[in-house]
Amino acid sequence: MSPIAPPDPLPEPLPEPAVADLRLETVLGALSDPLRLRIVRKLLLERTEFDHPCGWFELDRPKSSLTHHFRALREAGVTRQRQYGLERRSQVRVDDLNARFPGLLDLVAAWTPAETD
Amino acid sequence: MSPIAPPDPLPEPLPEPAVADLRLETVLGALSDPLRLRIVRKLLLERTEFDHPCGWFELDRPKSSLTHHFRALREAGVTRQRQYGLERRSQVRVDDLNARFPGLLDLVAAWTPAETD
Numbered sequence: 001m002s003p004i005a006p007p008d009p010l011p012e013p014l015p016e017p018a019v020a021d022l023r024l025e026t027v028l029g030a031l032s033d034p035l036r037l038r039i040v041r042k043l044l045l046e047r048t049e050f051d052h053p054c055g056w057f058e059l060d061r062p063k064s065s066l067t068h069h070f071r072a073l074r075e076a077g078v079t080r081q082r083q084y085g086l087e088r089r090s091q092v093r094v095d096d097l098n099a100r101f102p103g104l105l106d107l108v109a110a111w112t113p114a115e116t117d
Numbered sequence: 118m119s120p121i122a123p124p125d126p127l128p129e130p131l132p133e134p135a136v137a138d139l140r141l142e143t144v145l146g147a148l149s150d151p152l153r154l155r156i157v158r159k160l161l162l163e164r165t166e167f168d169h170p171c172g173w174f175e176l177d178r179p180k181s182s183l184t185h186h187f188r189a190l191r192e193a194g195v196t197r198q199r200q201y202g203l204e205r206r207s208q209v210r211v212d213d214l215n216a217r218f219p220g221l222l223d224l225v226a227a228w229t230p231a232e233t234d
Contacts, residue, residue, distance in 0.1 A: 024228045025151050032146030103220030111141045 006050035010082060017077040019096040027101065030076030035059065036069055037111050040078060043092045044109045051082055051089030123167035128199040131191060136213040139194040144218065147193030152176065153186055154228050157195060160209045161226045168199055168206030 017023075031037055039057055054066050070090055073079040078097065079090045097105055134140075148154055156174055171183050187207055190196040195214065196207045214222055 023231060024224060025149050025154055028145040029149030032142050032149050034142050037142055101224050104224060107141060107218050107221060114140060 007084070010050070011084060012082070014074060014081045014083060014088070016074055016080060016093075019077075019093075019100060022077040022096065022100045024101060026076045027078060027097070027104070030073050030078050031104075031108065033069070034113055035061070036073055036078075037108060038113065039069065039073065039090075040092055040105075040108050041111055043079070043090065044094070044105060047091070051084075051091050053084075053087050053089050124201070127167070128201060131198045131200060131205070133191055133197060133210075134194040136194075136210075136217060139213065139217045141218060143193045144195055144214070144221070147190050147195050148221075148225065150186070151230055152178070153190055153195075154225060155230065156186065156190065156207075157209055157222075157225050158228055160196070160207065161211075161222060164208070168201070168208050170201075170204050170206050 031040065038059070042057055043052060054063065054070065057066075059066060067088075070079070070081065070088065073090070074081045077093060080093050081088045081090050092105070094105060148157065155176070159174055160169060171180065171187065174183075176183060184205075187196070187198065187205065190207070191198045194210060197210050198205045198207050209222070211222060
């Protein structure tokens, strides 16, 4: 698949908490799930384009389940989502999370799935 | 209340995961609750004796609820609990958590409750 050029200007982000409103308990809750850790880790380590759609993650789950997890990550402030036509694409709010919770994303990047996952 | 000398030897710890078995998703889940963050933060910042009983935390919750939260922290590997007679006392597994998830306890220590908590 050839790289997709980002639209200019980018679509507005979907609703998300402001950086000052990020709460540690909420962010940790959003990350306390292996599937969500997998999503955020892949975004951190393998990001290649502007934003990534659901399919890029190669997660073998129903779309409704993925939609739920991506929304939970956005509402907690972990990711930013933009709507591109019918598709939502995600990126990690790296600068915001590093500013508020330094070191947290390093833990996510270093995470590996349990053998049973 | 005068300081209590620890028994020698200390009671055996209650069952807990080995340091190699600590899982980031489980630890984050245990910490994704304001009451538990409050417990762990107080243990980190105000620890004065060998272990601390429930009452030391000055949490205005039913004992059954506190028992649940303390057990959840222990089972996730965040705290170690020992039984002293009828009483369970807790401490944070600082060395184990720093070895496996460096920086995580700094985030907990820096946490402040939301104004609505």
